[in-house]
Amino acid sequence: MARLTRTFVDGLGRRDRTFIEWDDDLPGFGVRVTTTGAKSWVVQYRAAGGGRGAPTRRMTLGTLATLTSEKARGGAKDILATVRLGGDPANDIAKGREAPTIKELAPKFLRADAKVGRKASTLALYSLYFKVHILPAIGSKRAKDVTDAEIRKLHRQIGIDAGKPSTANRVVATLSGFFAWGTKAREIDRTDNPARTVDLFRETSRERYLTTEELARLGAALREAETVGLPHLVDETKSTAKHARKPENRRTIIDPHSAAAIRLLILTGARLREILHLLWTNVDLERGMLFLDDSKTGRKPIVLNAPAVQILSALSRVGQFVIAGRSAGTEEEAPRTDLHRPWRAITKRADLQGLRIHDLRHTHASVGAGAGVGLPIIGAILGHADAATTAKYAHLANDPVRRASERIGGDNAAAMGEAPPPPPDSNVVVPMVRVRQ
Missing domain, CATH: 3.30.160.390 (Integrase, DNA-binding domain)
Structure with missing residues (x-):
């Protein structure tokens, strides 16, 4: 030695x-x-x-x-x-x-029973985030060794490089849930959550509310689509135009169940899957109610107004689902997954490009708010579990602040000689003046 x-x-x-x-x-x-x-x-x-x-x-x-x-x-x-x-x-x-990698732990996290109360749609979205974004980037990393810097890098790649800030935020939220589950289940040997320190992108609101004129265009396109059909536009300058159908045959008619689904979305303010997964056993036309066994916020009743009842009463019962799909009436019947094709055709015809199906739900709420329906009632109609979710429609409400603004603006315009004053309104808020004793 x-x-x-x-x-x-x-x-x-x-x-x-x-x-x-x-x-x-x-x-x-x-x-x-x-x-x-x-x-x-x-x-x-x-x-x-x-x-x-x-x-x-x-x-x-x-x-x-x-x-x-x-x-x-x-x-x-x-x-x-x-x-x-x-x-x-x-x-x-x-x-x-x-120590297990993220790829090895992902199947356990994505099991339906991994977290009580998690919806099937949420689970499907998490699975998509792992498949498309998380696993390709950090799937081979041991979960206990993943750093917040690596998650920030992934966040930037999705939000800035790919131009999808909302998706980037959802991916980070999914990872945060993954690490919270892993440490609680003792699958990951660490005490911190590296996803919680990531600063999320600011998201701009995507809510869109249809005007009365836009609703009229949508209704006209919907009626045309289910009767004479929507016309195909063919570029006659292209060489392939000679193989196109004759002008009188260039029309597509959508099926009545697709049309009914779109109308029910407008009239009830329901979510898309609540209508597409609706069973006839959930429909009570006598009391004018839908009783959903499971929605995004759990069991939920939906009140049917007269136009909605009329649509359901006239709709043919092909299978167990109200909105029948291709498998309707068969042993392997399943609900429709989407309305992409008819929705694209109708919104294009109505010149409403970019309009999302979910915007129909926002429109339903905005019409109610503008008509003076209270936000708690609107929240009950839409099935919001949190009052804060309904609060985003507050600026549309016909409340005393709006009426006061109308009165003050009208008086000022009249004083300038540009408009007559508004009629007296007992509901206008008048400020109280303190009198000195």
Whole structure:
């Protein structure tokens, strides 16, 4: 034994068998020499605070090419100090290598029973985020080693590089839920949540409310689509135009169930899946009610107004679902998944490009707010679980603030000789003046 200086170690030659030369000054620190002459620094200790019964651990610190003798000695001292405090660095590294990756844990997180109360639609969205965004970027990383910097990088790639800030925010929220679940279920050995420190992008509101004139155009296009059909526009300058149908045959008629679905969305303010997954057993025409077994906010009743009752009464019952799909009436009947094709055709005809189906729900609420229906009632109609969700329609309400503004503006315009004053309104808010005693 001797002090392991670089000069001494360089002088060690290879032997018939691999051997370790131990340092004379620092017990447990040594250099291993293989039969080929390759040399590497090692540290050896007894776990669990030492003792004859404790298991022996040996760790490789690095090769002579990567570590000087002094750096290797310093690293060995740090490890041995950790051992004296009850640590077991070698075992910790071994456990780290066995720690599951995000890809290995994802199937457990995405099980339907992983979290009570999670909707099937939410689960499908989470699965999509993992498949498209999360797994390709950090799926091979051990969950316990993922850093907030890596999640920020993914967030920027989706939000800035791909131009999808809303999706980027949803992906981070999904990862936050993943780490919260993993630590609580003891599947991930960490105490922090790296997704919670990520600053989300500011999202602009996408709510759109149809005007009376736009609703009229939508209704006209809907009636045309279900009767004579919507015309196909053919570019006669293209060579393929000669193969197109004759002008009188260039029309597409949408089926009555698609038309009924769109009308019910407008008239009830229901969510798309609440209408597409609606069963005839959920419909009570006598009481004018829909009783949904499961919606985004749980069990939910929907009041049917007279126009909605009329639509449902006239609709043919093909299968168990109100909005019949291709599999209606068969043993493998399933609800329709979307209304993409008829919706695109109708909105194009009505010159309402960019209008989303969900905007019909916003329009339903906006009409109610403008008519003076209170926000709590609108929230009840839409099935909002949180009053804050309904509050976004407050600026549309015909409330005292709006009426007061109309009165003041009208008086000012009349004083300028540009408009007559508004008629007296007992509901106008009049400020009270304090009288000095």
